[in-house]
Amino acid sequence: MPYSTDNEFQARHIGPRAADVQHMLASLGYDNLEALLAHVIPASIADSSVLPLNNGISEAAALAELRAIASQNQLLRSHIGQGYYPCHTPSPILRNLFENPAWYTAYTPYQPEISQGRLEALLNFQTLISDLTALPIANASLLDEGTAAAEAMTFCKRLSKNKGSQTFFASQHCHPQTLDILRTRAEPLGLTVEVGDEQQQEDFSAYFGVLLQYPASHGDVNDHRALIERSHAAGALVVMAADLLALTLLKAPGELGADVAIGSAQRFGVPLGFGGPHAAYFATSERYKRDIPGRLVGLSVDRFGKPALRLAMQTREQHIRREKATSNICTAQVLLANIASMYAVYHGPQGLKQIAERTHALTCILARGLAKLGWKVEQTHFFDSITVKTTGFTAELHEKARAANINLRVIDEMRVGIALDETTTPAHIEQLWAVFASAQSLPDFASLQGVPGMLPSELLRESSYLEHPVFNRYHSETELMRYLRLLADKDLALDRSMIPLGSCTMKLNAASEMLPVSWPEFAQLHPFVPAEQAQGYAQMTTQLEEMLCQATGYDAVSLQPNAGSQGEYAGLLAIRAYHHSRGDMQRDICLIPQSAHGTNPATASMVGMRVVVVACDERGNVDLADLKAKAEELRERLAAIMITYPSTHGVFEEDIRQICAIIHANGGQVYIDGANMNAMVGLCAPGQFGGDVSHLNLHKTFCIPHGGGGPGVGPIGVKAHLAPFLPGHRHALERNEGAVSAAPYGSASILPITWMYMRMMGGSGLKQASALAILNANYIARRLEEHFPLLYTGQHGLVAHECIVDVRPFKELGISVDDIAKRLIDFGFHAPTMSFPVAGTLMIEPTESESLAELDRFCDAMIAIREEIRAIAAGHLHADDNPLKNAPHTALELAGEWPHPYSREQAVFPNPAQVANKYWPPVGRVDNVYGDRNLICACPSIEAYQE
Template identity: 55%
Template sequence: MVRPDTPRTYTAEHGFPARHIGPDTAATEQMLATLGYDSLADLVDAAVPETIRTDRPLQLGDALSESQVLAALKLFASHNRPKKQMIGQGFYETETPAVIRRNVLENPAWYTAYTPYQPEISQGRLEALLNFQTMVADLTGLEIANASLLDEASAVAEAILLMRRANKKHAEAPVIVDADIFPQTRDVITGRAEAVGIQLQFADLSAGLPAGEICGVVLQQPGNSGAVMDHRAVIAEAKDRGAMVTVAADLLACALLTPPGEQGADIAVGNTQRFGVPLFFGGPHAAYMAVGPGLQRQLPGRLVGVSVDAEGRPAYRLALQTREQHIRRQKATSNICTAQVLLAVAASMYGVYHGPGGLRRIAAEVHAHAQALAAALRAGGFSLVSESFFDTVQVQLDTAEAAETVISGAEESGINLRRVTETTVGISCDETTTPEHLAVVLQAFGVAAAPDEQQPTGQYAFSSELVRSSEFMTHPVFHSVRSETQMMRYLRKLSDRDLALDRTMIPLGSCTMKLNAAAEMEAISWPEFAGIHPFAPEHQTTGWRALIEDLEDKLAEITGYAAVSVQPNAGSQGEYAGLLAIRQYHLANGEAERDICLIPASAHGTNAASAVLAGLQVVVVATAADGTIDMEDLQAKLSQNPDRIAGIMITYPSTHGVYESDVREVCAAVHDAGGQVYIDGANLNALVGLAEPGRFGGDVSHLNLHKTFCIPHGGGGPGVGPVAVAEHLVDFLPRRGVGGASGSADEAGAGSSAPVTAAPYGSAGVLPISWAYVALMGGDGLTAATAHALLTANYVAARLKDHYPTLYTGENGLVAHECILDLRELTKASGITAEDVCKRLIDYGFHAPTLAFPVAGTLMVEPTESEDLGEIERFIEAMVAIRAEIQQVIDAEHDAADSPLRHAPHPAAVVASETWDRAYSRQQAAFPVPGLRGEGFGPDKYFPPVSRIDGAHGDRNLVCSCPPPEAFAAS
């Protein structure tokens, strides 16, 4: 029996909650009747174990209206103080072309898309990402680039791990890091290296490399000091000594400077923020990694490649997918699950918009501004830290007081400069810098004279031997889209090739894809939020920090934990931060021997990969026949490893989509063994308002704001993965004082563990979305959303039970917020696979459910609370029709190889071809249900641009940059 004071009303009939939740009152009643329950409260009582239920309503206040929420966000924004940002340090002001802002960043066709694991319905964003890879590879002078990483600092960490993997002969030797690296990168890689036992040695490399064996070298170009160095001698020496070399390179500078690949580097990393992506108070921004020959199979993250479809047309797909961590688990090359796709798309389109000539012009103008500034400062008697630079000039002053006078004087006139040291001031120019800005800066230094002519002269403030002579971005795509009309149509053409949430439900289990409301999205592009530098002075960012603190408090209230940090910029990074907190806690208690992390066999692969990166050893716990944790095996593993258990990672509800009734027993057993309990918050959409992981046994959880809390998936990113901890782990949250930012270990809410991202608050730019969602819903609305998520999942399972059995159920035969449809017996009888069903769903206008996870041969379906009954019925209709098509194969009306399922999907070019020799009609191929023919639900036929793509061909013939137009013409 549920406690009497447990909230029991889950309706959302008015205001924003009614717009967020798809089923209205009548639909809810109809769905409940199908399930045999009188109310949502009765359904919740039957589905959710009483042992985990909360005994109090969420203390979040009443739901606000959209106008009230926007007013509150305006108030937060008003307390920020936007300045002309000349701080630099890896973050720069940039001009976002309006056509890109409106048609990409603010376009739901782009920001509501899912990761392109179903490539036939992702051709648009895959082309955009291939443009990104081509642009990055060309600019860095390396063979191949990936489809983005999370931020520059963690990208350097990934490069260090790659060098260690690839350079097996010297894997145990230290990695030498340029002392002139950005301080935020130094902070992040120090923590990452310490966790996995990599020795880092920071050194001034201007005089060469230290003696001794070396695994790898990390250089920065330009350096933290702004210095542009000729690294060829150091790189050559490193290679002669058997080491590999990574260069953290400014991509815009590569338009003028000899790129890393041409200097001999093996790897280049960096970020693409200054390619049209706002500062966003630190993120999200798309980092990059490019590598030389032979390293493409070592790349972390995602790699877009070119394959062919069933008719031989070139077609894009994610290549080398066996590297994905959900397959390789603790052997994964990285724990990264998401990237920064939306921002990578924006950066790639910035490259398309400007072309190589435009990028050269922008880089030359930026450099000319820096040259003019340097010349005027020299004439004024000031000493520069480096006479060789690209965009950043640092000035060495005599006293700290003199430096403070310059900094404060510039700030009073509207410009932020960088306080590098007590006596050093840095000034970074960017594409928004004007002569007026330079005059203000010089005035702050007491230099009255106007700077010299700022137009590019062809003379550079770096060695002529470093001037780039090679061409880049020669592919026609970077030369043929120039006018805004062309750009608008190109973006529309690409988005039309995709299926995103703006067209159809995306019923992906474990990857909640629900409404990203326009009101939630609106504030992120306001200049008072988007134009703030992550290292701006604290007194200029009070609005940002107040919003973040309030959101962290709300998330703590929702989860039942003591504190939350929003610094991790992806779910994978939240996992890492949470496990690092556990590891640091044991070390602080003098229990270094606690190094085993127990992980159920059904867990998402990032769990195991994150544990390894946190310095823990993975021990797998078996899964029982009903999908729950095998308690006998758990006790055995605990007994086999006395005094070594660091913790257990569990997902709740389980990865199998059910509430495990013995979760408290699992937590107690691990606690009794001295371990900590990590509860993966990927499935928090089934808990909010009903149960709190911090109160039913969890010590730490990460959350996915891009799932439960409505930050859009963006085609695979942006994401935020906050980490929430119990009181005893608060001191081990990621440290906010990253990169010399204000904030320290003793600041309220800041921890003592190493920072995990390059900015104090990670991808802060998208946090207003989640703040708005929580405020718009209120405690009652959030609880109602959870109840409706349970309703829709159980309704789908019930309506399809006669066609596809549900693999696992919990108490009273119910599921949580998702259900696993078991197709294995149908596959045995027909030869039709779960993948065939995924491809056939495209012809019905749907994105497929999650394929083959956590059980091969199954589909995991999560309708979410945002889908209305009409859309849910349309999906059910499609699945029932597909089941009938499978029966046609079973009944020998079609061979599996000649069935519409095996040939799916069917592009318009195939359906409209002059000849048709298939065993089924064109109508069955393309219009299998009346709604697609203009009956019932109305005409809304989506045709994929390509047929089924040959994945094996793409891996054998890896093409990961833009193919020439002739390849498409030939097809």
């Protein structure tokens, strides 16, 4: 495979030039890429035949082709509601955050010193949620409202006083998609979801938890205080799925007595996007702070005692607790949560209240006008949604509405729903009246202004919210623009430097891939429109599924899972359903190598499987003898193995076909974690060498940005026998049951990114990308091996697309993996992955997008750090007061009295080339222990900051 970048976009995406490739190959002792790959990829699995090696198309051609596809989507005015609402994304947020690579190329803030900007934005989000829900602890977002409800259900199961109960009560007035996800999540855990009318329910002693919708899905606003008291008296916890905009006018869930509030922040400036990505929220009371799922941003201090933000103790708990973890969620919807938080910052409490009051006032005018036209509105009290009784005229009304470019909510044959929103105008109200007016004259809009509100007086909110200065200053575009720039400048993202994170694949998110996400045809479509209005999405998703099948060797793909964790879950659900369809109800054992990603055992537990750990040998490979013994011993109960390939240790295991054969011989299925697919596309295919199902991280291999820790997309590919068990959805999919996300295509609006990437790269470019990812990783490994021990390599001393350097030998000098990670900040780099999969190591993945110059800059930094360690060993640097122990160094420290025995220049300019382009960390090293002991997870007062 000669190195070639004839395709215009391939040359843009792949970092090294032809001469650079030859230089790297020579350093490794190879003449060409084919020879290198032959020594990296086992011959038994090497196969590029599944991926047609076409050359792809240009950026301009791909954009034109996708534009033609997008034009097939019909943008009718949406009054569907059901948890999704049109809204305005303020232009300064759209331009300076959503479309800004400083925000969307950032990684999860595991290195807090270089993440203070996005951490502050997330703390604003948590404060927004905490204030509006009147619950003191809120997380940094979840995936969507439906899955947040599912997390709340299992949360209640763990913490409810009704330990013997296996039944969760869910109001029939919840959004239908939420109820579907609850059923999917409950069944493998042996839980029952009972759906009923909470107003008719007196005794809640049979339930461990209760879910209410506020306002109800059809629009009703009810006072749930007495019901909540009865639930608590019976030992059940209460969850309220609450609309954030409504909470600016209505009493908050915490004020009503709820234990948990969940919901979506979509209508706070985030486009509909055919269902996602959107940030869900989860808030609870202080006593449950150590049980809240997902990520939590907290306030700590740095080594100077100054305030500094960080992720608090819940972060990635599944890596510690594994199969005992309470959730497999290791991601969030950070980019979307940041948009929502900045929407609140921009509008402030008064602005949000005005939007809510205007929306409610228009809804009241609409309802009064419909009454004048002779129609019956079901609701006595409502916020922005109403249900109209349509006896005998339902189909006619829908047809008439669509002819007027309006979508109403489809409820049943006797009713239609109408939801209003921030974008509704008086003209829209008159258009809606026209749909219902028949031959009647329309009501006079002006005469109906000032009609009484229809919120219950006893539920009107009296408490204040969003009093922190951050929500009361940045209301002009100038101020907001500068605030967003201030935050972005605090952070280190891919727009500044290489982010060499092993297992996380921080590759180029090309501008041409990102552009279609903002197109109205993709961004403004409601997920529950009639199928004929979403033909562009249908064509795009069908083509993307076909391309992903070609890249993986699988027969079918589901795009619904909206995170890698959801993909894992959907994959194991498919395996479980397959076994059950064959009468093998007893198959509940999941074998997992001890090196596995922490979400694997957590996911297996969530689908009701029991985890059995398989040993690894001294080279990090699966111990075949142990695997064979356990598979045979457990053959009657064996359901699956979960294995990552290339391995979690960054090596192509030679025996992968044999591993798959052992599992199949004993009746199990093979789940191959696709986290490391970036080393395989076009070179080998999991669906060809024994995999039955894989999830794919589109936010890794397939170029969807990490967005500071989300959005992610985790579709699954399956062999034909598992295709009938892919996730279903009540809207737009053949199978109704089995939904794992609230929308049928999950985070649909960012799927065009992967479509663009694959369409422009073509088969040849995708193969080239995998080859260069492997070459770049081996070049780094070769340059560093003289200075740091390499922990694992394949048979020929080579790695796959990432390598692990062992820094444990430096522990005797007092130097930890943390010290090296923080010292890299002084060189302007994000640290590699720390202590995974082996504690005290660094896992490095360069990706194919990085140039030789950037690879060398990183290697030079690592080698310079090694020289500093040697200087410590030789006594030339103080054992306790040296550049590594004190890293990172801030500008404030530099400007003050200098107490260290090494120079200022060595501290902050270890590479002279940095002088012209220095990244200054805003805080010193953050004290994690202090933050956990003194948990503050909302914006503190200005006085606290000053203290």
